[in-house]
Structures are given as C-alpha cells and as structure tokens.
Amino acid sequence: MTDTSATTAPTAAMFPPGRYGRRRAPRVRRPWLVALLTAVAVLVGTAIAGRLYTLYGDPLHQPEVITYTEATEAGITIDFAVTVPPGGATTCLVRARSRDGAEVGRSEVTVRAEPGERHVRTTYRLATERVAFLGEVPRCRPAD
Template sequence: MDSAILADPDDNKRTRGPQVSETRATTSVYPPGRYGRRRQPGRRWSLPLVLAAIVCGVVAIGVSWAYYQKFGQTDYSPEIVGWNEPTDAQMVIKFRVRVPVGETASCMLRARDYQGYEVGTRAVQVPARAGGGEVEVTESVPTTARGSVGDVMSCQPVG
C-alpha cells in the first residue's frame, strides 16, 4: 500500500485477521444411516435397459426394411431423357421407364410453361419389351400454350 494515501502510518501494519488455510473435502460427507445406502461412483448398465435398447433397434430395422420393400424401389420407375423444341400446340417428351416382363405401364406425362403452369397432360401406355427391363419412349403431349418443360409425373401398372 502507498503510505502517502493512508491517514495513519499504523494502518500499513494492519491485516484483515489471522490467515487460515482451507482444506476442501473431495467427497460429500453425510451423517451415517441418514440418507440410505450410497451408490458407488460410475454408471452401471442394467440388463433390462440393454435388452430394451436391443429390442428397439431390431424393431426399427424391421420396420425400415418393411417400408423399403413396400415403397422403395418400384418396378415402374420413370426417368426423363429430354424433349424436343415445343410448339404452341404440342411438346414431344422422350422418357425411359422400367417395365417388368409381361406387364404394361401407364404413365402420366405433363407439359409446363416458363412460369411452371401446366399447359397439357396425357396418359400413355407402355408395354414391356421382350425380356423386360427399360423401355425408351417418345410421345407427344397436346398443349394449350407453348410449353418449356416436360415431366413424367408417374408410372404404374395398368389395371
């Protein structure tokens, strides 16, 4: 401390009281028998909890597999290849669809203008080729105005 600031020179020798060292306890100390049995530190996994987690995991995998089989890869999956330069009255759409052997696919085609409005639709039937697999189809869609984009909205089995 700066002695020029203090009013009394004896103030330089004063302290706040006797210095006490402090020792902290590492664990809480409770009175014996008052709060029941204390657990040992560390988490132990109980068998029912582990079994419940395994069962939930197996059920989740089973449900995922079932939904994939029902809604996953379909046999009638269309893929747009392109379209020709549209006119004011029609748009020619070229697409590819996978059709199983002996089946026929019914596909819904759509033409849209630059703003995204639908200007024409057409349903076409695509028979399977010999040996099954993908069939490439070129079909025209009549439009009410000049289209800019051709889509295959869906393909599904006939009937």
Template sequence: MSETHTTNPVFPPGRYGHRRDGRRRPVVPILILALVVAASVLISVKLYQRYGQTDYQPQIVGWQEPSDTTMTIKFTVRVPAGEKAECVLRARDYGGNEVGRRTVVVGGGDANATTIRAEEPVTTTKRASVGDIVGCQPAD
C-alpha cells in the same frame, strides 16, 4: 435398540377388491400388438410390390415444344419382355409449375422387346419448357 417386525396389512373384506398374488401376463395387449405388427407387415409388402422397385424404369430422351399448347415428350421404358407400360407424362413451365399431364399406354407390339421407345404429345395450358415422366407401372 429394539427390533420391530412388520406384518402384512389386514384390509377389511370386500372393501378394496381382490388382492393378487404374483403377476398376471397381459395376454390381450400382446395379441393386439401381434395383430397390428402382422397387418403392418402385410400392408408394407403389398405397397412395396405395387410402388417399390419395379421392372418398369422410364428415362427421358428429350422433348420438343412445337406450339404454346403442346409438348412432345420422347422417352424409353424398360419393361419385362413383351409387356406394356402405363406412364404418366408431365409438362412444366419455366417456373416448374405443371402445365400439362397425360397418362399413356406404350408397348406390347413385340413379344421379346424389353425396351420401348415412345414419343407422345402432352396438351398444355401454356408454353412448356420441361417434359418429364412422373412414373411407369404395368398396364392393366
């Protein structure tokens, strides 16, 4: 049995481009990835501050249907001391369809109050059977 030695191939000059020895690091893709991750974290923090856990916590107390075109929703909202809350109220019919919606600003009267009790009417397109709060946020 004979032993054969292999040699590196010899390519014609200029035909196949430059041959690289070693490995280049992909600097540009790593920088782009770092920028995308940083932007994603920044956007996530901003959205969490706006819509995440909030000090504005609403709770339904009850509702009344005084007529076919109005529903009165009673609710409380926990807020930081002396702040106002902007709440979106919704009236739904027996099938769960939304028949009325209203945005209201409540509170701000007492500088030490952390709970606001409110009773607000919502105009409806037909008789509503359920009232609820979509959400509350700081009032501008």
C-alpha cells in the same frame, strides 16, 4: 492447527438447504430397452422402405426421358424409353411443367412391348395449357 483442503478427505459438495431444490437419485440404466427400441425402429423403417419400393420403385417399368422438344403454347413433344416385361404393357404418367414449376399438362400413356422386346422407345405429343419448360415421365406402372 486447523485442517486444510490438502489434509481432509474429499466429500460431496454441501449446498445450503432449500436453496437449489432437492437432489435427484441417479437414473437406472436400461440398455435392453434402448436395444429393443432400436430394433423396432429398424424394423419399422425397413417395412416402410419396402412398401415405398413396391409402390414407386418397380424396375420392370423404369422410365427414362431421352429428350423433350417443340415446346409451344399448344404442347410439348416428349421422347422417352421405358423398360417393359417382354410382351407386356405399361402405363406411364407423362407431364409438362412451366418455368415456375407449375404443371401445365398431364396424361397417361400406355406403352406395349413386342414379344422379345424389353426397352421400348416412345414419342408422345402432350397438350399443354401454356408454354412448357420441361417434359417428364415421373413413373410407370403395369398396365391394367
């Protein structure tokens, strides 16, 4: 009687020689390398986030647009508030955009706070090249 698959021990599959290429040896796993690369990626990401925060995320000079009105061919009026250190000054970028998103006006405005005052509300008339659709204050920074 011949052996059947039920009576033989399982072995590795046999492939015809030269037909499927050579078999590769199993890879050596290096969990410490994965952990090291992950730690480096986290440190680099934290450094980049910290740098971007110092450039663009200063809470001492945080602007907030209250309203923009009177959009004409000549300009737009932007009413905004900014948080300033008491007695300090900040320079804010004020800009206007048209309906298609193009920038039609831009200016830097210096806002000064009185001693003991932190939130300063300012109204600024920005000259534009054509009719503006919206006015915005994307960032403020300490005044020079």
